[in-house]
Amino acid sequence: MFREEIKVLDCTIRDGGLINNHYFTDEFVRAAYKAISEAGIDYMEMGYRSCRTFAPESDYGPWKYCDDDKILEITDGIESNTKISIMVDAHRVAEQEFKPVDQSPVDMIRIATYVKDIDKAIAMYNIAHDLGYEITMNIMAISAEIEKDLVEALKQVADTKVLAVYVVDSYGYFYCEQIEHIVKLYQKYVPGKEIGIHCHNNQQLAFANTIEGIIHNANYVDGSLFGIGRGAGNCPLELIMGFLKNPKFQLAPILKVIQDYMIPMQQEIEWGYMIPYMVTGILNEHPRSAIAMRKTKDKDKYAEFYEQILDMM
């Protein structure tokens, strides 16, 4: 599948940061940036731009804030055509600082929002747009939304000049036929804008659903190194590259950074397909209960966990 319009975004540091409170070392972030640049990936998301009022510095590492100066420490001296993205939570915005785009290493701001916070997201969009950034709108947890509400939100997004609006399967619930339906819904209600897709791997469907999105003309696709991300993780970047067959991509640097950093990292923090995440996925639930049980001594008592979740429904 070669389509020049397709843009690949690596969300390793941003979504992976949800596992370790955004405490990745500078060494690793630089190695990832270098590999992603050499591989020809279009965007790398460095983390969140959160405000320190809501997210005190005592609790989080640097990739929770993604200060411009911090990003410049990482990118300094590395040759790259990869654009830099950061994510902002629309419902947690306060005093964040944004410089005009030409004074910042950041190229793109992705606004993460729930349907109910779409007005906050659009207020955030107005700030970022006036400063000259590329902007996407990433509507989270849509598998738990009433379609009529989602459509209303999409109509509001249609009136903006965002570059892309993302299908985000936060719970890892969707099967391919549902992805097709949702992507077509987006195309109907946000005409003329790019569609993005961000999938979770609760049912080992993150890559397959990303392909399904691409087949139906989603052009902005998210992946992460070895699928790192909260809970079951994301679509593995290396698999997207194998599928796209765009001659601009180089797989070898990605495999190298996986062997050097991601495999050792799995000894420290966990992500990927596990039964508790499968259970929350098939039941269309937020993974928080599964994340919590994986931190207890009963982390492998799957049958009991399944019964507990069913009892709570």
Place this chain on the structure above:
Amino acid sequence: MFREEIKVLDCTIRDGGLINNHYFTDEFVRAAYKAISEAGIDYMEMGYRSCRTFAPESDYGPWKYCDDDKILEITDGIESNTKISIMVDAHRVAEQEFKPVDQSPVDMIRIATYVKDIDKAIAMYNIAHDLGYEITMNIMAISAEIEKDLVEALKQVADTKVLAVYVVDSYGYFYCEQIEHIVKLYQKYVPGKEIGIHCHNNQQLAFANTIEGIIHNANYVDGSLFGIGRGAGNCPLELIMGFLKNPKFQLAPILKVIQDYMIPMQQEIEWGYMIPYMVTGILNEHPRSAIAMRKTKDKDKYAEFYEQILDMM
């Protein structure tokens, strides 16, 4: 997706046996049989019926032979509606013993064959058919076959009375659009017979491709406990059950046997998504080179492995 005609087959012991030379303990095989029976799975494949001339007993455990008496030791005293299947390699048949079906615990014989061995497979079919068994034809490694040769083999199968003919993605190479094409090809050339699907997980697509087969009316689907199987493994049985939503299935016994046996087993033998299997998958190669490198001290040198494989092509 609820379709009464769909039959689910668990291939845990058979495909998993390729990792450990078929040395599963009786305790585990009984636990698996009990769980699979309680879960309402249609078939359980106990292993291969191999001949001891080609496969000497000094090299293999009991599930390489699946003697009727051995199977009866496992099933004894366990209430079950699950039928028993065994697999036979068409190209390695010699003096195997088969009793008439009414004197055997085996209900179904699945004949694994390459396209080039289809005549041997049909000879095997004739033996098994005369003895009264249900029979399927499982054509392996079809992603590496010339389509014209595959079609010729399918035409020969069309003249038999096999219950089903399987799409087998041995190398884990296929994407969903290729699965659709192949399933439709089977339907065209083997009209009136059931289509089966058996996928490998090199690209994390085993479950997605199984769904794709089901959508296009494949009714015989293979899965295994926690995806166990050679190399990257198979489609996880637990995910198929979540998708099918057939009220006859019970998920809890499957989750219990996974927690009790499969998780500890991963400390002894390995399977599942790993970069070397991804590499052979995207390059449409047999996984043997990846299996071999995973047994060396360089098992995580992915970039070097990738370069080596490319150099050999």
